[in-house]
Amino acid sequence: MKKNYYIGIDLGGTKISGALSDENGEIISKITIPTKAHEGEIPVLSRIIDAIDSVLNDANKTTSDIKAIGIGSPGPLNAKLGLIVETPNLPFKNFNLVKPIEEKFGVPTYLDNDANVAAIGEFLFGAGKGSENMIFVTVSTGVGGGAIINGKIYRGNTNNALEIGHTTVDRDGPRCNCGNYGCVEALSSGTAIARIATEAIEKGEKTTLKNYEKFSAYEVFIEAENGDKVANKIINNSLNYLGICIANTISYFDPEMVILGGGVSIGHGIVIDTVQAIVKERCFATLSENTKIVLAGLGNDAGVIGAVALAITESK
Amino acid sequence: MKKNYYIGIDLGGTKISGALSDENGEIISKITIPTKAHEGEIPVLSRIIDAIDSVLNDANKTTSDIKAIGIGSPGPLNAKLGLIVETPNLPFKNFNLVKPIEEKFGVPTYLDNDANVAAIGEFLFGAGKGSENMIFVTVSTGVGGGAIINGKIYRGNTNNALEIGHTTVDRDGPRCNCGNYGCVEALSSGTAIARIATEAIEKGEKTTLKNYEKFSAYEVFIEAENGDKVANKIINNSLNYLGICIANTISYFDPEMVILGGGVSIGHGIVIDTVQAIVKERCFATLSENTKIVLAGLGNDAGVIGAVALAITESK
Numbered sequence: 001m002k003k004n005y006y007i008g009i010d011l012g013g014t015k016i017s018g019a020l021s022d023e024n025g026e027i028i029s030k031i032t033i034p035t036k037a038h039e040g041e042i043p044v045l046s047r048i049i050d051a052i053d054s055v056l057n058d059a060n061k062t063t064s065d066i067k068a069i070g071i072g073s074p075g076p077l078n079a080k081l082g083l084i085v086e087t088p089n090l091p092f093k094n095f096n097l098v099k100p101i102e103e104k105f106g107v108p109t110y111l112d113n114d115a116n117v118a119a120i121g122e123f124l125f126g127a128g129k130g131s132e133n134m135i136f137v138t139v140s141t142g143v144g145g146g147a148i149i150n151g152k153i154y155r156g157n158t159n160n161a162l163e164i165g166h167t168t169v170d171r172d173g174p175r176c177n178c179g180n181y182g183c184v185e186a187l188s189s190g191t192a193i194a195r196i197a198t199e200a201i202e203k204g205e206k207t208t209l210k211n212y213e214k215f216s217a218y219e220v221f222i223e224a225e226n227g228d229k230v231a232n233k234i235i236n237n238s239l240n241y242l243g244i245c246i247a248n249t250i251s252y253f254d255p256e257m258v259i260l261g262g263g264v265s266i267g268h269g270i271v272i273d274t275v276q277a278i279v280k281e282r283c284f285a286t287l288s289e290n291t292k293i294v295l296a297g298l299g300n301d302a303g304v305i306g307a308v309a310l311a312i313t314e315s316k
Numbered sequence: 317m318k319k320n321y322y323i324g325i326d327l328g329g330t331k332i333s334g335a336l337s338d339e340n341g342e343i344i345s346k347i348t349i350p351t352k353a354h355e356g357e358i359p360v361l362s363r364i365i366d367a368i369d370s371v372l373n374d375a376n377k378t379t380s381d382i383k384a385i386g387i388g389s390p391g392p393l394n395a396k397l398g399l400i401v402e403t404p405n406l407p408f409k410n411f412n413l414v415k416p417i418e419e420k421f422g423v424p425t426y427l428d429n430d431a432n433v434a435a436i437g438e439f440l441f442g443a444g445k446g447s448e449n450m451i452f453v454t455v456s457t458g459v460g461g462g463a464i465i466n467g468k469i470y471r472g473n474t475n476n477a478l479e480i481g482h483t484t485v486d487r488d489g490p491r492c493n494c495g496n497y498g499c500v501e502a503l504s505s506g507t508a509i510a511r512i513a514t515e516a517i518e519k520g521e522k523t524t525l526k527n528y529e530k531f532s533a534y535e536v537f538i539e540a541e542n543g544d545k546v547a548n549k550i551i552n553n554s555l556n557y558l559g560i561c562i563a564n565t566i567s568y569f570d571p572e573m574v575i576l577g578g579g580v581s582i583g584h585g586i587v588i589d590t591v592q593a594i595v596k597e598r599c600f601a602t603l604s605e606n607t608k609i610v611l612a613g614l615g616n617d618a619g620v621i622g623a624v625a626l627a628i629t630e631s632k
């Protein structure tokens with residue numbers, strides 16, 4: 001019997017999403033359950049297994065219908081070994097997540113980090129469909145990326161390729177969580193925009209920005225749209241650095257396409273507009289004219305569809 | 317009969333070098349003749365053909381012994397089409413250099429830009445031997461690069477991948493020849509170092525640097541070694557930006573190895589020392605600890621051996 005189905009798991013700090021899909025990325029069944037990360041490694045592993053059982057039952061399928069399982073997780077992790085090395089919002093530490101799932105279901109299982117999984121998802125089923133070389137860049141709480149080179153995800157020597165968020169775009173810029181100074185993540189991520197705005201409020205700058213309880217980049221974008229000068233300056237500066245980062249990315253990879261994903265990119269039209277303008281300013285004309293810059297095409301199910309795409313490409 | 321020999325041509329603005337080599341990169345015969353670029357397209361093409369004839373004769377070989385010919389040339393060029401688009405110091409403009417040579421000798425001929433050819437040379441016969449993913453960065457009058465990904469040169473969508481020299485490392489930096497501001501080429505190339513030093517002299521800064529007739533980066537390195545503060549500041553600043561560029565390169569590609577070539581890197585030990593220190597400062601530990609940073613291994617014959625390596629890899 002031909003195994004035509006795949007299962008994708010999107011493992012996050014607060015929720016686990018699972019989906020059973022056909023080879024065209026059409027979701028047959030799906031589920032979302034809480035991660036309850038604080039309960040520790042084994043309970044979270046059990047819930048991943050429950051999610052897989054659940055999408056199998058709901059789709060009226062058995063493991064004999066499933067060609068492969070894909071899991072997307074925050075990193076750092078080792079895709080080759082199927083190991084989650086360590087990650088802030090999950091209990092796993094040097095934990096082999098692939099082995100127990102393969103043993104339980106008898107189905108080849110693949111693990112990769114969020115950004116790579118999203119890149120593969122966009123490449124197979126989203127905005128990157130039909131391309132050969134494309135870069136996916138996500139801008140949300142952090143900045144990350146994944147590269148498809150000659151039709152395959154490029155992982156690098158130690159599985160850490162495309163650490164775009166930690167490239168330096170301002171030598172004397174603010175300190176990043178990684179310890180470096182002037183990383184694009186410390187200047188252009190949602191977290192960075194909110195931090196820079198909070199600093200402006202605390203300095204007493206004349207602004208309509210207020211330190212709400214749940215203050216985020218969203219409020220800064222809104223106040224900028226409403227004409228607040230301080231908010232505008234912050235947004236322009238952050239997006240200028242993001243543009244430099246994308247221009248550099250294009251100068252390195254000369255890709256067919258750069259796909260911008262993540263809440264900050266998707267939520268605010270000014271992001272892609274600014275990035276396109278800076279790329280035009282800073283890249284060779286051949287590069288800027290031939291690289292499409294587009295928004296991610298997969299919507300709310302991007303995480304599970306990406307995980308399905310990982311399962312499909314890795315089991316080929 | 318097995319064709320075991322290759323010809324490499326290193327085409328430069330002042331000289332054309334040619335070599336006939338076996339499949340191990342051992343040179344059997346070689347020649348260097350002046351380019352006489354001012355004479356125009358056809359005379360220069362004729363001299364390339366003369367160089368090929370000459371290395372064949374000197375090695376006592378005929379075209380039936382030759383599997384392929386490789387040509388390295390300054391860009392921009394189109395490797396797929398065998399076309400030199402335009403280049404400052406050569407007469408060729410949208411000139412197909414491959415076709416007339418293939419027609420004349422009946423041997424498959426391949427063209428690529430200097431930096432890619434050097435990358436392939438180092439990968440096959442130099443410091444990169446045995447690696448799968450490596451980046452070659454040349455620092456001389458300009459800054460350029462080439463990437464070997466999964467054992468093959470990576471050219472990108474429009475044949476302009478690895479425009480490392482034109483990645484921005486200082487948003488508000490000096491204007492580059494390409495029109496952008498703050499490119500690493502405008503801050504860290506030999507030309508940039510000489511220009512920044514000339515500006516310091518002209519501003520009347522207190523320095524032992526003098527505006528010699530043929531003033532170059534070399535003099536700035538020497539005066540820095542001799543303890544001149546201005547020269548030291550210039551060298552440190554330029555190499556700091558070069559270090560940032562290499563750190564960014566490593567964060568993108570997670571390569572096994574970065575190979576530094578070109579006169580500026582090879583000539584001055586402080587270059588690789590500074591780059592290694594900055595990479596340690598700015599990259600994730602996994603990346604800095606696992607990426608070797610080494611000097612190019614091919615000496616004076618790097619150009620022709622690289623062209624031979626191009627011929628070997630492309631004709632496989």
